[in-house]
Amino acid sequence: MKKEFNQLLAILEVEIKNLLRERGTVGFAIFFPILISLSTYGVGAGILGKAPNIDLWFYQLIGFTILMIAIFMSSSSAWYVRQGLLSRRLEYLFAASINPLIIVAASSITSGLMGIGIFLVVGLIGVLVVYGISNLLNFFLATIILAVSLIPILGINLIVAATTIIGKDPEAISQPLSAIVSTTSGLAYPITILPFILQIIGEVMPYYYAAEYVRAMINGYLNLVNLESFPFLFIYLIGGYFIYRYFEYNFIRKEGNYGA
């Protein structure tokens, strides 16, 4: 276990070092949810002829922030794999005695940490504007809830990583996934306004729960009843691991195409 922990820390450390050099990406990730939520709020005001309830802006701000985190997380393993293929680092990772779960976990944790950092900055602005300091404690608890609810996403990332190694193209996998997540997970609007089939898709994705739990926690109405679906989301983690292993032994190590 000590060895695995060392491996995880090693990848995490170099990935964070690399990420910190991408200041432009971090800046964009912070400004995007603020910008887009203000735009949709402005459009709403234009249509209604008056300023809509500020709670709606906050709803969208949280939604778009989680959308940003979802995009980062779903594309993180795909891009990690792509970079690994181009630089042939992936080949060396597979030649080392390392569990692939550690590789994907490290890249996902890196993007997850970045996502939580973004949430802290953007969410704090939103909470202070809408609720003042009264909801700050709830906000920090919501950040912890968000961190925990991102864990099942690891399972999805494992499948994304495996399919990227086989398919070679990260965009082909991460972009459709981001599109599905952003339209069906209730990030910018409640999923109840969606057709039934899209509601079902949204409800089986972990991102929907992350957004709902965070909003509920900030507003102070999250309780254990709301969290009853949460343990089931860990099926993603277990399922993702087995699907990854299946892909690894039936395609990746059989075809051996580790270089782009």
Added chain:
Amino acid sequence: MEEIEARNLTKTFKRKVRVNILKRIERRIYAVKKVSFKVNKGEIFGLLGPNGAGKTTTIKMICTLLVPDEGEAIVHGFSILDKPEKVRENIGVVLAPDKGFYERLSGIENLVYYGRLYGMNKKEAYKRAIELTQIVGLDKDAYRYVEEYSLGMKAKLSIAKSLIHDPPIVILDEPTVGLDPISARRIRNLILELAKSGKTILLTSHNMWEVENLCNRVILINKGEIVSQGTPRQLKEKLNLNYIVEVEVLNSEKVENYETFINDKGNAVIKIETSKPNDTLINLLDELKYKKYEIGEIKVIEPTLEEVFAKVIGDEKGI
């Protein structure tokens, strides 16, 4: 004692082949077919063959990066099929000497990263990384970003990376490809030192001179199959390749019964191609002595591995 034993390693890949404008069919193509060999402890063993011969596929199967369709290999006593994790712990690999690094990290940081992947803690990995940069001669550049490294420096760093966990077996795929002669020589010296220190080396190369001078034993692969194996000398002998015997005859421009050429000193040189250089030379010297010729410089030129390669592969390709 064998450190690597490959038994009938076979690997096929699916390739789509167009039959006509509308139809493409899937065919299985043999990349490696029933390849068997043994590598002894402390030995430098070479895999030689043209592009696409199956050298890298063979190496990847031994590294556990590829699962063979048939056959298996035992590496340091562990099966690549049953104990791949144990195999990985006991090998160091260089698959592309200039690749596999984080370009925006220093050489040391890269080595520490790889050390930790093999389960070392940060302190241990750092200590070992410092030691290795000194061994490969990168100590002055250890803290520079890898993106600033030349190809030769990256090749050295690659070898250091493969040694980070001190494995008993080192597998090198074309370790000197693209390097200038000085850097290539340094890498070759490093490989010799590794073998002297007891490590077992399995390497592939296109450089015949390199293989001939480094390797104790060699296998020649073509189209996925072993076409010849043995020591470089045995390979030459098996093919009955001709040696060239040259004898300089002083103060003479011609020698009766022999074809000659004039060298830069103005002396006649007898040149004979023979598969039995010792006999030929003794007979020739006896005859020249009998005829009272004054003998100058004597040369026996061995056939090179390149000639072996050209003969074996060329014959198969009809060249």
